[in-house]
Amino acid sequence: MSLSAMIKSGYIFFNADNPAPDSFDWFRDVYGRAADGAFCEVCGDQISDNCQDLNGRCQDHTPDQLSPVLQRLVPLCLSIRTRYLSKLRESQANARSLESGVRTGPTGVRIMECTLFHMKCRLSMELGNELWTNLSQHPKQFSQVCEMEYLTRPFYGYRHWVFVITTSEGDYVFDPTGVQFGPEWPRLRKYDQYMSIHGRDGTPSPLRHPLGYALG
Numbered sequence: 001m002s003l004s005a006m007i008k009s010g011y012i013f014f015n016a017d018n019p020a021p022d023s024f025d026w027f028r029d030v031y032g033r034a035a036d037g038a039f040c041e042v043c044g045d046q047i048s049d050n051c052q053d054l055n056g057r058c059q060d061h062t063p064d065q066l067s068p069v070l071q072r073l074v075p076l077c078l079s080i081r082t083r084y085l086s087k088l089r090e091s092q093a094n095a096r097s098l099e100s101g102v103r104t105g106p107t108g109v110r111i112m113e114c115t116l117f118h119m120k121c122r123l124s125m126e127l128g129n130e131l132w133t134n135l136s137q138h139p140k141q142f143s144q145v146c147e148m149e150y151l152t153r154p155f156y157g158y159r160h161w162v163f164v165i166t167t168s169e170g171d172y173v174f175d176p177t178g179v180q181f182g183p184e185w186p187r188l189r190k191y192d193q194y195m196s197i198h199g200r201d202g203t204p205s206p207l208r209h210p211l212g213y214a215l216g
């Protein structure tokens, strides 16, 4: 659905009381994809082409399909992320003003997440302590969490921040704020899959840092 079609159909409306955000161009693309359908809340794969459907889980990520590591990792990462989203929602005045201009419903929810997480990736590294406090209780499954900065494939030059979690089943990326680039971005995905889709070729290697680095 195009942006103008979304405005016409009432998903978004802007007027003097609900002005478009300064970074409106950034969201043009994101808004359109929020109406493409529903997405897996773990890997970001599209699971429906009906914009009225809420995000859910793809077949690989239903609770009974999860590996032992993911049985711990998925609920923990999603709950940490959801609480961070609530905190941003409380604290961002511009988001509240935008919220009053976005219709509720599944597409509105997706747009709201994209908006709230805009430019919040570095700040979201504050979640590292809680993440590691939980995971370090299971040392056979989880051996390390670090912060990683890298250049994204879309929006060339954008330096994005995520967590890399070293597990007994390989490395995973936990990307709390990736949906700022679109609703199809994963929250949690195997490192190699994640970087092959979202990392940009031919740029300096992703940089890994210890927890606490991004916020100094």
Ligand SMILES: [Zn+2]
Pocket: 040, 041, 042, 043, 044, 045, 057, 058, 059, 060, 061
């Ligand atoms: Zn999935």
